[in-house]
Amino acid sequence: MSAAVFATVxxxxxxxxxxxxxxxxxxxRLLSRGSLAAQLIVVAFATVVSVVSGTAVVVSLMYLSAHDLTVFYSVAVVAGIVSLVMAxxxxxxxxHHNHYFRAATARIGRGESVISPDRHTSTEFATLAGELAATTDRLTESREREERIETSRREIVAWISHDLRTPLAGIRAMAEALEDGMTPDPERYYVQIRGQVDRLSGMVDDLFELSKIHAGALKLSFERVALYDLISDIVANLAPVALAKSLDLRFEGERGLTLQADARELARAVGNLVMNAIQHSPAGSVIVVSVTRHDDGRAVISVVDAAGGIPAQDLGRVFEAGWRASEPRTASTWGTGAGQSGGxxxxxxxxxxxVRAHAGQVTVTNVGDGCRFELLLPQHPLG
Structure with missing residues (x-):
C-alpha cells in the first residue's frame, strides 16, 4: 500500500x-441525566458505527462486486449486533451491581448487615462489597458503643441523683435538729455533718476526675515511682479501715520494681481497687495487693479479694461509668471512689x-471466691 492510499484510508x-x-x-449530552445503562449503550453503539462506517466507505471505494459488498455488509451487521448484545x-x-450496592447502602443506613454478592461478581465489585461489609461492622460497633455510652450516662445521672439524696437529707435533718435545739449532743451532729459533706465532696471529685478522663484533659506528671513504696503507703492508709471490718490487708510480691508514672493518679487507681475490695469482702477474709513483673516486661499490680466474684454477664461492663454489679456483689458502694461510703x-x-493514660491495661477475672484486678503498666509509657 502506497503512502497516498494509506493516507486516504x-x-x-x-x-x-x-x-x-x-x-x-x-x-x-442529551442523556446526561439519564441512566448509566443508556449511556453505556450509546458508547457501544457509537463504537460499532465508527468501525463499520469507516470500513464500509473504504470497501465501497475499492469497487468490489455487489455480491462482495452484500457479504461484507452482512458480516458487519452481524458483528455489530453481536457487539451490541455483548454490551x-x-x-x-x-x-444488577448498581441495584445491589443501592440496597446495601440502604441496609447500612438502617443498621442492618450487608448481604454478600453472588459468586459471579467481578473482583473489583467483590472487593467493594467486602469494604461495605467491613464498614457495616464498624458502624454497628460504633452504634453499640454510643448506646453503651448513652446507657452509662443515664445510669450515672440516676445513681448520682439517688446517692445525693441520702447525705443531703441527713444534713438537712441534722441542721433542722440543731436549729430547733432538739439534739442533746450537738458535737456528734457536727461530726456527722462533716462526714456527709466529705462524702459529697468525694462524689464531686470522682465526677470531675471522670470528666477530665473522658475529655482527654487528664494531665499526668511522670516521675520514677517505686511501686513498693506506693503500695505500702496505700496499704498503711487503708489498714485501719480493713481492721475495722476484721480483714487481713497485706502486700506481697517484688519490692524493687520501678516505672515512670504519675504517683498521685496511680495511687488513686490502686486505692480505688483496694477500697472496693475492703467494702465487699466478708469479715475474716484476706485482701492481697501484689506487685510482679510480666513476661513482656510490664509491671503488674494486682488486688485479689474474697468478695464473691462478679457474675459472668457483668464482667464485660465492670469498667463502664455508672455500672453496678448484680448478685453476689450487691452493695451500693461497688465502683465508688476510695474512701467513700457511696457513689x-x-x-x-x-x-x-x-491506667489507659499510662498506656497500660486493666483486667478483671474471677478467682476462687473473689476477684483479681490487674493493672498492667509499661516501664516507660512515654517511650
Missing amino acids: AGIALGCALVAGALGLLAL SLLVRSLV AGLGLAIVEGI
Missing part, C-alpha cells in the same frame, strides 16, 4: 470515527481511665 476512517464520535457525544449484557451486569459507679471507670 486513514483519513476516511478518522472522518467516520469523528462523525460517529460527535453524534455519540451529542447523544451522551447490553455488560450493562445488565452493571445495573455512682465511677471508681472503676476512673481506674481504667488512669
Whole structure:
C-alpha cells in the first residue's frame, strides 16, 4: 500500500470515527441525566458505527462486486449486533451491581448487615462489597458503643441523683435538729455533718476526675515511682479501715520494681481497687495487693479479694461509668471512689481511665471466691 492510499484510508476512517464520535457525544449530552445503562449503550453503539462506517466507505471505494459488498455488509451487521448484545449484557451486569450496592447502602443506613454478592461478581465489585461489609461492622460497633455510652450516662445521672439524696437529707435533718435545739449532743451532729459533706465532696471529685478522663484533659506528671513504696503507703492508709471490718490487708510480691508514672493518679487507681475490695469482702477474709513483673516486661499490680466474684454477664461492663454489679456483689458502694461510703459507679471507670493514660491495661477475672484486678503498666509509657 502506497503512502497516498494509506493516507486516504486513514483519513476516511478518522472522518467516520469523528462523525460517529460527535453524534455519540451529542447523544451522551442529551442523556446526561439519564441512566448509566443508556449511556453505556450509546458508547457501544457509537463504537460499532465508527468501525463499520469507516470500513464500509473504504470497501465501497475499492469497487468490489455487489455480491462482495452484500457479504461484507452482512458480516458487519452481524458483528455489530453481536457487539451490541455483548454490551447490553455488560450493562445488565452493571445495573444488577448498581441495584445491589443501592440496597446495601440502604441496609447500612438502617443498621442492618450487608448481604454478600453472588459468586459471579467481578473482583473489583467483590472487593467493594467486602469494604461495605467491613464498614457495616464498624458502624454497628460504633452504634453499640454510643448506646453503651448513652446507657452509662443515664445510669450515672440516676445513681448520682439517688446517692445525693441520702447525705443531703441527713444534713438537712441534722441542721433542722440543731436549729430547733432538739439534739442533746450537738458535737456528734457536727461530726456527722462533716462526714456527709466529705462524702459529697468525694462524689464531686470522682465526677470531675471522670470528666477530665473522658475529655482527654487528664494531665499526668511522670516521675520514677517505686511501686513498693506506693503500695505500702496505700496499704498503711487503708489498714485501719480493713481492721475495722476484721480483714487481713497485706502486700506481697517484688519490692524493687520501678516505672515512670504519675504517683498521685496511680495511687488513686490502686486505692480505688483496694477500697472496693475492703467494702465487699466478708469479715475474716484476706485482701492481697501484689506487685510482679510480666513476661513482656510490664509491671503488674494486682488486688485479689474474697468478695464473691462478679457474675459472668457483668464482667464485660465492670469498667463502664455508672455500672453496678448484680448478685453476689450487691452493695451500693461497688465502683465508688476510695474512701467513700457511696457513689455512682465511677471508681472503676476512673481506674481504667488512669491506667489507659499510662498506656497500660486493666483486667478483671474471677478467682476462687473473689476477684483479681490487674493493672498492667509499661516501664516507660512515654517511650
